[in-house]
Amino acid sequence: xxxxxxxxxxxxxxxxxxxxxxxxxxxxxxxxxxxxxxxxxxxxxxxxxxxxxxxxxxxxxxxxxxxxxxxxxxxxxxxxxxxxxxxxxxxxxxxxxxxxxxxxxxxxxxxxxxxxxxxxxxxxxxxxxxxxxxxxxxxxxxxxxxxxxxxxxxxxxxxxxxxxxxxxxxxxxxxxxxxxxxxxxxxxxxxxxxxxxxxxxxxxxxxxxxxxxxxxxxxxxxxxxxxxxxxxxxxxxxxxxxxxxxxxxxxxxxxxxxxxxxxxxxxxxxxxxxxxxxxxxxxxxxxxxxxxxxxxxxxxxxxxxxxxxxxxxxxxxxxxxxxxxxxxxxxxxxxxxxxxxxxxxxxxxxxxxxxxxxxxxxxxxxxxxxxxxxxxxxxxxxxxxxxxxxxxxxxxxxxxxxxxxxxxxxxxxxxxxxxxxxxxxxxxxxxxxxxxxxxxxxxxxxxxxxxxxxxxxxxxxxxxxxxxxxxxxxxxxxxxxxxxxxxxxxxxxxxxxxxxxxxxxxxxxxxxxxxxxxxxxxxxxxxxxxxxxxxxxxxxxxxxxxxxxxxxxxxxxxxxxxxxxxxxxxxxxxxxxxxxxxxxxxxxxxxxxxxxxxxxxxxxxxxxxxxxxxxxxxxxxxxxxxxxxxxxxxxxxx
Amino acid sequence: xxxxxxxxxxxxxxxxxxxxxxxxxxxxxxxxxxxxxxxxxxxxxxxxxxxxxxxxxxxxxxxxxxxxxxxxxxxxxxxxxxxxxxxxxxxxxxxxxxxxxxxxxxxxxxxxxxxxxxxxxxxxxxxxxxxxxxxxxxxxxxxxxxxxxxxxxxxxxxxxxxxxxxxxxxxxxxxxxxxxxxxxxxxxxxxxxxxxxxxxxxxxxxxxxxxxxxxxxxxxxxxxxxxxxxxxxxxxxxxxxxxxxxxx
Numbered sequence: 001x002x003x004x005x006x007x008x009x010x011x012x013x014x015x016x017x018x019x020x021x022x023x024x025x026x027x028x029x030x031x032x033x034x035x036x037x038x039x040x041x042x043x044x045x046x047x048x049x050x051x052x053x054x055x056x057x058x059x060x061x062x063x064x065x066x067x068x069x070x071x072x073x074x075x076x077x078x079x080x081x082x083x084x085x086x087x088x089x090x091x092x093x094x095x096x097x098x099x100x101x102x103x104x105x106x107x108x109x110x111x112x113x114x115x116x117x118x119x120x121x122x123x124x125x126x127x128x129x130x131x132x133x134x135x136x137x138x139x140x141x142x143x144x145x146x147x148x149x150x151x152x153x154x155x156x157x158x159x160x161x162x163x164x165x166x167x168x169x170x171x172x173x174x175x176x177x178x179x180x181x182x183x184x185x186x187x188x189x190x191x192x193x194x195x196x197x198x199x200x201x202x203x204x205x206x207x208x209x210x211x212x213x214x215x216x217x218x219x220x221x222x223x224x225x226x227x228x229x230x231x232x233x234x235x236x237x238x239x240x241x242x243x244x245x246x247x248x249x250x251x252x253x254x255x256x257x258x259x260x261x262x263x264x265x266x267x268x269x270x271x272x273x274x275x276x277x278x279x280x281x282x283x284x285x286x287x288x289x290x291x292x293x294x295x296x297x298x299x300x301x302x303x304x305x306x307x308x309x310x311x312x313x314x315x316x317x318x319x320x321x322x323x324x325x326x327x328x329x330x331x332x333x334x335x336x337x338x339x340x341x342x343x344x345x346x347x348x349x350x351x352x353x354x355x356x357x358x359x360x361x362x363x364x365x366x367x368x369x370x371x372x373x374x375x376x377x378x379x380x381x382x383x384x385x386x387x388x389x390x391x392x393x394x395x396x397x398x399x400x401x402x403x404x405x406x407x408x409x410x411x412x413x414x415x416x417x418x419x420x421x422x423x424x425x426x427x428x429x430x431x432x433x434x435x436x437x438x439x440x441x442x443x444x445x446x447x448x449x450x451x452x453x454x455x456x457x458x459x460x461x462x463x464x465x466x467x468x469x470x471x472x473x474x475x476x477x478x479x480x481x482x483x484x485x486x487x488x489x490x491x492x493x494x495x496x497x498x499x500x501x502x503x504x505x506x507x508x509x510x511x512x513x514x515x516x517x518x519x520x521x522x523x524x525x526x527x528x529x530x531x532x533x534x535x536x537x538x539x540x541x542x543x544x545x546x547x548x549x550x551x552x553x554x555x556x557x558x559x560x561x562x563x564x565x566x567x568x569x570x571x572x573x574x575x576x577x578x579x580x581x582x583x584x585x586x587x588x589x590x591x592x593x594x595x596x597x598x599x600x601x602x603x604x605x606x607x608x609x610x611x612x613x614x615x616x617x618x619x620x621x622x623x624x625x626x627x628x629x630x631x632x633x634x635x636x637x638x
Numbered sequence: 639x640x641x642x643x644x645x646x647x648x649x650x651x652x653x654x655x656x657x658x659x660x661x662x663x664x665x666x667x668x669x670x671x672x673x674x675x676x677x678x679x680x681x682x683x684x685x686x687x688x689x690x691x692x693x694x695x696x697x698x699x700x701x702x703x704x705x706x707x708x709x710x711x712x713x714x715x716x717x718x719x720x721x722x723x724x725x726x727x728x729x730x731x732x733x734x735x736x737x738x739x740x741x742x743x744x745x746x747x748x749x750x751x752x753x754x755x756x757x758x759x760x761x762x763x764x765x766x767x768x769x770x771x772x773x774x775x776x777x778x779x780x781x782x783x784x785x786x787x788x789x790x791x792x793x794x795x796x797x798x799x800x801x802x803x804x805x806x807x808x809x810x811x812x813x814x815x816x817x818x819x820x821x822x823x824x825x826x827x828x829x830x831x832x833x834x835x836x837x838x839x840x841x842x843x844x845x846x847x848x849x850x851x852x853x854x855x856x857x858x859x860x861x862x863x864x865x866x867x868x869x870x871x872x873x874x875x876x877x878x879x880x881x882x883x884x885x886x
Contacts, residue, residue, distance in 0.1 A: 047772070050772070054771045065695060065703065066703065066754070067758065067799065068759070070702060070703050072695070072696060074696065074700050074798075075696050084778070084779075122773075124778045125776065125777055131791075131795075131822065131826050133788050133792040133826065134788065135785075135788065136783050136788040138785045139782070140784050140785075141782065142778060142779055161700065161792075164796075165795060168795065171762075172762060172768070173770070173772075175759065175767060176763070185759075187756070187759075239695040240694060240695055274666055274668060276669050277673065278670070278697060281697075281698045282698075383699070383719060383723045383725075384723065384725070449773075498680055498684070542683060544683050544688050544689060549650070549749075550748060550752065552689070
């Protein structure tokens with residue numbers, strides 16, 4: 001299989017304009033003949049669904065939550081990047097492009113990343129028009145702050161709830177289209193299979209989570225906007241319902257998965273306190289603007305943080321990365337924390353955390369200023385831990401957060417299945433091997449508002465002629481039967497262990513062997529372990545109740561079944577990449593200083609994986625990354 | 639710690655529900671309330687019983703999915719929290735805890751503690767937006783909004799749509815929810831163009847969904863996890879009166 005990224009010819013800054021000027025259009029009268037399905041109502045899904053409906057395509061929108069407003073984009077705290085250069089501090093589209101590409105350790109396409117930076121400008125305009133209450137200066141102009149991995153202030157924010165406010169903007173636009181009858185919204189519906197007719201994506205099978213009914217939906221194109229699958233680690237910053245099932249069902253129908261093992265482990269989360277724990281709450285990266293990270297210089301330190309004198313504290317990020325200091329990128333910060341924790345310098349009851357200290361910021365800026373900037377985060381910290389972070393440093397720890405990997409898409413955001421598109425975190429596209437802070441909201445919005453509406457038209461124009469898909473097609477029959485068989489299979493096991501039990505086991509194994517650092521030995525052991533766990537799952541699982549009722553356990557079991565397959569692919573992906581880049585750190589490939597050692601001669605490609613059947617090894621299709629406009633450099637933040 | 643639970647169980651929307659007793663012996667005080675519920679459900683499943691269905695997702699207080707009456711209070715005894723942020727350290731060892739769904743005519747119980755809050759979505763649909771199609775907007779900094787106005791709009795916009803206000807109100811009024819959206823958009827210049835139409839359609843839809851009237855007890859503000867102010871309701875009433883008077 002030859003992968004064609006379909007990157008337009010021409011200079012970097014003209015590629016997207018060139019594409020838009022030459023893409024096929026669908027005339028307004030014909031758009032109503034071309035229904036589109038969008039799975040997921042987070043930022044990418046809601047923005048895509050609303051924008052397509054505005055243009056006149058009939059849209060069917062699906063989410064598993066009880067309201068479109070609850071998709072997990074809602075939880076993003078810190079902000080959204082845009083190269084507006086409002087601060088006059090040297091920002092530009094090119095600078096943002098370069099920061100993002102470098103942040104991703106040069107493992108993304110130049111053309112995609114440039115387009116992301118270019119479209120960032122319009123996004124802020126769009127969000128403001130929708131009524132997103134971004135932070136403002138006293139004179140009324142938009143305010144910015146800094147985020148990790150960059151040296152300019154280009155992050156727009158709405159206190160610590162930027163994701164919520166951007167999502168509400170997209171949700172409200174979506175609901176406006178629902179009221180106008182342009183979008184049919186199916187909340188509490190989970191996509192359980194993709195339906196192909198003549199090799200093209202033409203519909204889905206979904207389960208109505210309130211009735212248990214299995215339902216068929218047909219369309220001329222399907223958009224997957226279901227976010228990331230970091231919840232595969234069980235303990236993560238994601239919502240409990242976040243899952244990889246839509247992606248995975250599409251993968252098994254022929255869509256390639258790209259770099260699935262590239263998972264961002266976020267450095268500033270709350271540490272695990274007990275085995276009962278269901279999630280690790282993220283504390284916004286914006287805290288690193290003013291917070292200083294340290295551990296005691298003495299291993300197994302027993303004194304309280306405030307009793308440890310200044311000279312006995314190791315500000316290890318400032319020490320190792322003096323020019324970026326506490327704002328070093330996420331992969332580097334997380335790895336540095338793990339290094340200190342593993343070496344015995346961790347703090348807290350389980351010695352699994354590092355300190356994030358605001359005492360200097362409070363001294364220099366005053367309590368009021370710190371409260372204004374971070375008050376909601378400090379109060380969130382107190383709610384969860386019962387500790388006052390104004391009085392003593394926070395304890396933080398790395399946790400699984402974002403999937404850089406996902407469905408392989410070309411420049412048009414189309415997967416290897418014609419008519420199947422993937423947007424937002426669900427795809428692999430712009431972030432390379434590590435995502436910069438405040439670029440995820442951006443990518444989700446840009447994909448949905450500004451890219452997909454052009455590229456999907458280019459595809460749909462070719463679908464005008466010919467028979468339209470209907471749910472009576474035999475392919476729907478076959479897919480529906482398979483979905484029912486899988487549900488019944490899970491229910492029939494009647495074993496002695498819950499879906500959560502298997503999920504936790506899988507999560508532990510994956511975090512240990514395919515998390516912050518990986519090795520050939522560990523990954524091979526994990527593959528064997530996952531295969532065994534999958535066998536146990538299908539013989540020992542217990543799911544109560546039936547498929548014909550509200551049954552959260554059945555939903556979970558289906559997602560865990562998919563995780564047990566995704567996890568194995570992640571390990572194969574990590575094993576085959578014999579280099580370290582971004583979040584992918586192979587212990588065998590590091591510099592003398594312990595930094596990631598990239599191998600551009602052999603691994604300057606995107607790993608796209610093909611499903612070849614249950615219990616068969618996946619097949620790798622590399623997509624070479626060609627750099628025409630920048631030189632690959634060693635990613636240095638020192 | 640040990641706790642004794644009395645949880646509302648109801649098989650479906652038409653079934654009659656009842657409080658059922660459960661005992662948990664090994665509850666860690668650092669568990670969140672929902673992790674305690676997970677622990678209970680794990681035990682129920684292994685005993686061959688059907689676990690307690692409840693809404694939850696982000697578990698960090700922002701998605702608005704979780705919501706239950708805990709000892710008669712929406713989201714439990716601590717102000718400013720959602721149920722997922724409530725921790726067991728707030729309860730005494732040996733405590734009896736009553737857990738029930740949010741109750742309102744407009745929020746039918748689907749199963750156990752899971753409720754149907756789609757009425758909130760229908761209120762937003764009716765006008766809780768600014769009509770700005772993708773691609774139309776002008777450069778963002780051409781619209782100046784003072785720091786104070788932006789912060790005030792944010793205070794209203796912070797609503798998470800959990801429904802605690804409705805569950806707490808003796809009239810099951812959705813005035814706090816509806817007014818928060820009306821105020822958020824009316825406080826910003828880009829929202830003013832549609833303000834009159836918006837307040838009329840949203841209030842009409844709110845009434846049609848079967849929510850009760852606001853009688854200004856202000857209990858909703860006390861139990862709102864986001865601290866949404868009842869002043870939003872006053873603004874909604876003002877906007878509504880103004881719009882109704884000037885309609886023709």
